[in-house]
Each structure stands twice: as structure tokens, then as C-alpha cells.
Amino acid sequence: KNEVEQSPQNLTAQEGEFITINCSYSVGISALHWLQQHPGGGIVSLFMLSSGKKKHGRLIATINIQEKHSSLHITASHPRDSAVYICAAQLANAGGTSYGKLTFGQGTILTVHP
């Protein structure tokens, strides 16, 4: 079992729909990252979370540390949101300090149709 699991692996939506991508992890973390990768390959860092919720435009990311679960929401989805969304856990060691290394989920391929 991977240390970071995403669901769903593939997601198709109509323009305007509300989208949720889930990420569960089994390791101790100091932060969780949400990344976006477009077909050209370049990666954009969307959020880094250690607790609670963050919002940027139509994107919202939440994390529940006790449940080891994070979600990425996209409101009013648009075809330009079509991309691969990756969650990545920033590992923490037993002492609570972070090495900063990331463990990646397998990614969620999102396709938004007009």
C-alpha cells in the first residue's frame, strides 16, 4: 500500500461542476502539498497545508490531521482546470522536525468538458 493514496484516479466533469479530489496518507507529516501538472509537464504548487483550510480563487484545500486526510475542491470548474492533480506528503520524523522530502500520490487526472 502506498503511503499516499489519491482518489479518484480519473475524474471527468462538465464545466461548472464542483469537484473534489481526496488524499489519504499513512505517515506522519509536517505538511501536505497539492500540485497541478498540465499536459506539457510543468508543475505548479497550489497549496501547502499543515492544518485547517486554504482558499485561492476557485480552489479550496482542507486537511484533517487526526484523520490523515486532505481534500482539494474546485468550484465552478472550467476546461482550463483539466490537468493532473497530485498530493504530496512532506514527511516528519519521530522527533517532529521535517526533512522536507515529499512522498507523492499517484495523481488524479481531471478532465473538464465544456
Next chain:
Amino acid sequence: GAVVSQHPSWVICKSGTSVKIECRSLDFQATTMFWYRQFPKQSLMLMATSNEGSKATYEQGVEKDKFLINHASLTLSTLTVTSAHPEDSSFYICSARVGWLGGYLRFYEQYFGPGTRLTVT
């Protein structure tokens, strides 16, 4: 926000030649940079951690003599694929890390480069 560049963005080379890929943090200093490799339809795989002024730390299974990493300054790390073979064809991505202290924890933000697509013929 912080910007990380990579050069070249794509390269085609012949088998047996060496290729150098540069990763630069444009508006901040990064004591640590990471190099990742991504095969088609797969997630990123960490190859090595590059620390300024010291030897890189390679992940298990990554040949350090084949993938030479140099982190000569706080804004530049280079990855050289030596004696490249077709199986080295991949998408190579770097990230640069900045860190800060928050209470007892050290937090890190990572900024990713746009990637370099290497094709070895």
C-alpha cells in the same frame, strides 16, 4: 511567488553522450534542491537531494556516477546525465526549497521548475 527555471526545456541527444540540465532559483536562495524523474503516466520519483556546497544524497537505486549533481551556488543546481541511453529518456523536474522555523517545527515550501524532457535516441 518564487520562480524556478530549468534549462533546457527539452533536449534530444544521441546514445552515449552526456547532457547537463540546469535548475535555477530566480528570486530566492535555496540551500536545498531536489531532482525528480517522471516516466509517462507515472508520478514523480525523487532521485536525489542536492545541498549547496556538499555532496548530493541519492535515493536507493539511483546511480550517482550516472546522474551527477552539482549544487555550486545557492541559486543553481545541475544534473548531468552521463553516457545517456534510451532508457534514460524521461521528464526531469527540479524543485527548490526554502525553510523557516515555526515553533518546534521547521516548515518547508517547495517551488518546482517547469521540467526538462530528455529524449535519448
